[in-house]
Amino acid sequence: MTILNWENGQLEQHKEHYMLTGIVNEIVWSKDNKVLVAVGEKACALNPESGSRTGDVLGATGKILCAVLTNENVLFSAGEGNEILRHDGVPFKGQGKPVKHPHTGFVNQMRLSPDKSKLATASSDKSICIFDAKSGEVIKHYPGAHAMGIYDLIWIDDQTFASASADNSVKQWTLE
Numbered sequence: 001m002t003i004l005n006w007e008n009g010q011l012e013q014h015k016e017h018y019m020l021t022g023i024v025n026e027i028v029w030s031k032d033n034k035v036l037v038a039v040g041e042k043a044c045a046l047n048p049e050s051g052s053r054t055g056d057v058l059g060a061t062g063k064i065l066c067a068v069l070t071n072e073n074v075l076f077s078a079g080e081g082n083e084i085l086r087h088d089g090v091p092f093k094g095q096g097k098p099v100k101h102p103h104t105g106f107v108n109q110m111r112l113s114p115d116k117s118k119l120a121t122a123s124s125d126k127s128i129c130i131f132d133a134k135s136g137e138v139i140k141h142y143p144g145a146h147a148m149g150i151y152d153l154i155w156i157d158d159q160t161f162a163s164a165s166a167d168n169s170v171k172q173w174t175l176e
Helices: none
Strands: 002-007 010-016 024-029 036-040 043-048 063-068 074-079 084-088 109-110 116-124 128-132 138-142 150-155 162-166 170-174
Touching: 036 063, 036 074, 063 109, 074 109, 116 150
Parallel strands: 024 063, 109 150
Antiparallel strands: 002 010, 024 036, 036 043, 063 074, 074 084, 109 116, 116 128, 128 138, 150 162, 162 170
8 A cells, every 4th residue: 555645736655555465445544644444355454654553453254345433443344244343443453343233235335424423324235324423323224215225325414414326316315
């Protein structure tokens, strides 16, 4: 992995670290930019300056498709194993803890709300789920939100988000 800096209108190589082999599906940074987590066929957490590992991100039974890192350095990861895992860190230590959820298919995407209090997940099972980002408890579930699998979502504000599906539609949702 190469970390680049933008300086004086130029993109320059800053650091290069060899951390993972295989596909990387998502990279997330800590709020203070001292932890970088890359997930995909495998997962790795490291200090981007030194390249030293900042723990293990373990427990996924399939490819990890998405991840988010909260301001408290709690990593949520999900993917093809139909599991959502919570990894407390830094440093990350061992197996992630399973988060109970209603999805029955791959979890394709997850996003934190702008205020970082809620976590939204989008699934191939056509559903969306909203969680409390601190406790991991389900706040709201939208089964059959789309006619086909949902690939992505984005928060518009702390109560409103949009989802994009394989059914060629984009929908806007409000939590209330």
